Amino acid sequence: MxxxxxxxxxxxxxxxxxxxxxxxxxxxxxxxxxxxxxxxxxxxxxxxxxxxxxxxxxxxxxxxxxxxxxxxxxxxxxxxxxxxxxxxxxxxxxxxxxxxxxxxxxxxxxxxxxxxxxxxxxxxESATGLPGRLQHVVFQTTELEAMVDFYVNTVGFTISDNVVDEQSGQLMVCFLRSDDEHHSLAFFRGSKNEWDHHCYETNEWNDIRDWADRFAKDHISIFFGPGRHGPGNNLFFMVVDADRNRLEFSAELEVTDAAREPGVWPQCEYTLNSWGRAWMRS
The missing domain is CATH 3.10.180.10 (2,3-Dihydroxybiphenyl 1,2-Dioxygenase, domain 1)
Structure with a gap:
């Protein structure tokens, strides 16, 4: 296919x-x-x-x-x-x-x-401002397998990494790519169907610092991070916007060859943040 x-x-x-x-x-x-x-x-x-x-x-x-x-x-x-x-x-x-x-x-x-x-x-067109390319969007879903099946087998996304509960074997998270970047779409298993977050990819670690400093000046606290994700290997932190939607700033997202087999990660805090505590959806 x-x-x-x-x-x-x-x-x-x-x-x-x-x-x-x-x-x-x-x-x-x-x-x-x-x-x-x-x-x-x-x-x-x-x-x-x-x-x-x-x-x-x-x-x-x-x-x-x-x-x-x-x-x-x-x-x-x-x-x-x-x-x-x-x-x-x-x-x-x-x-x-x-x-x-x-x-x-x-x-x-x-x-x-x-x-x-x-x-x-x-x-x-580009404009002046801190670097941050709109890069991915993520959802929580009560029907994870059906969503993965649709976006892979109907739309044509490719699975980059799966996160699996080691005790039950149940799929918990799936990261999907639409080009050479590790993911532009992902789904978490959740108790409801909702938008999870969206992400802006920066150029380097110093950009992550500059974005964090900007939000700090406005007294907007970091919601999750800073840290490094396992799947995708990217540096990150998250804040919330005026409607309490979650947005992420990232750097160093993995570039993925088309022939790469999907990775499998255990469902644990270390997978979602190899630096420490993580926001666990389920």
Whole structure:
């Protein structure tokens, strides 16, 4: 089977957030993540910074509405659409202020919306600010095996690493890649279905320090970390935004060859943070 990594590499390019307090959320990302703000006719905002883009829409709830991947090439975009259709998935045409015409969406068995398209030039342009490329998105799910099956066997992601409960043998976490980076999507087994976090990949350890110093000046405490993950081998820390969504800053994420077999890690604190205590989802 052709995978995203081998035939249609895809890179996470933006998130679409719903927010009960949209103005406060926009102000958070504008002020702390160096993101310019452009109001849209429908009342939403486009936020863009250095290699990071976001759409924020006012709503009666807060959370993630959709996550979008850039295929980088029209031929690859059409190839993926054909492959999705052949595998029993039905892509739907969409209009997005951040994607060129021809973008489409799919929904997984639990209703999450994934978008595929070509990032508009305005969304891809760099701006001044600390480095932090939007890199991955993670969910908690009550149906982990079904989610992995869909994103691997229907969409074409590749498993980079699994985390397994050693006593029961049950799969607890799965890290999935869409290009050469260790993961752009991951799922944790949880007691409910929710957005877990999203991540910005920096250039080096000193960038992690600079981001932490920025949040410290605003009296925003680190939620998890600093530390180093086992799967992916990346340095990291996490904070929360104005809606209490979790965001991560990372450096040194593993680059993964297409022929690499999935790794297996034990479910323990050391796997999620080799430096010490970890946030355990279940």
């Amino acid at each position: 052709q995978t995203l990594q081998t035939s249609t590499p895809a890179r996470l390019c933006y998130l679409h957030l719903a927010s009960k307090a949209a103005q406060a959320q926009v102000d958070f990302y504008r002020r702390l993540l160096d993101m310019d703000c452009q109001p849209q006719a429908d009342g939403s905002w486009v936020l863009s910074g250095p290699q990071r883009t976001m759409l924020v829409s006012p709503a009666d709830h807060s959370g993630l509405l959709a996550f979008a991947y850039d295929l980088g090439d029209p031929a690859r975009l059409q190839t993926l659409r054909r492959q999705l259709s052949e595998r029993g998935c039905s892509p739907e045409d969409i209009d997005s202020p951040l994607l060129e015409p021809g973008a489409y969406a799919i929904r997984d068995p639990q209703g999450r919306q994934t978008l595929f398209g070509l990032a508009r030039p305005a969304a891809a």
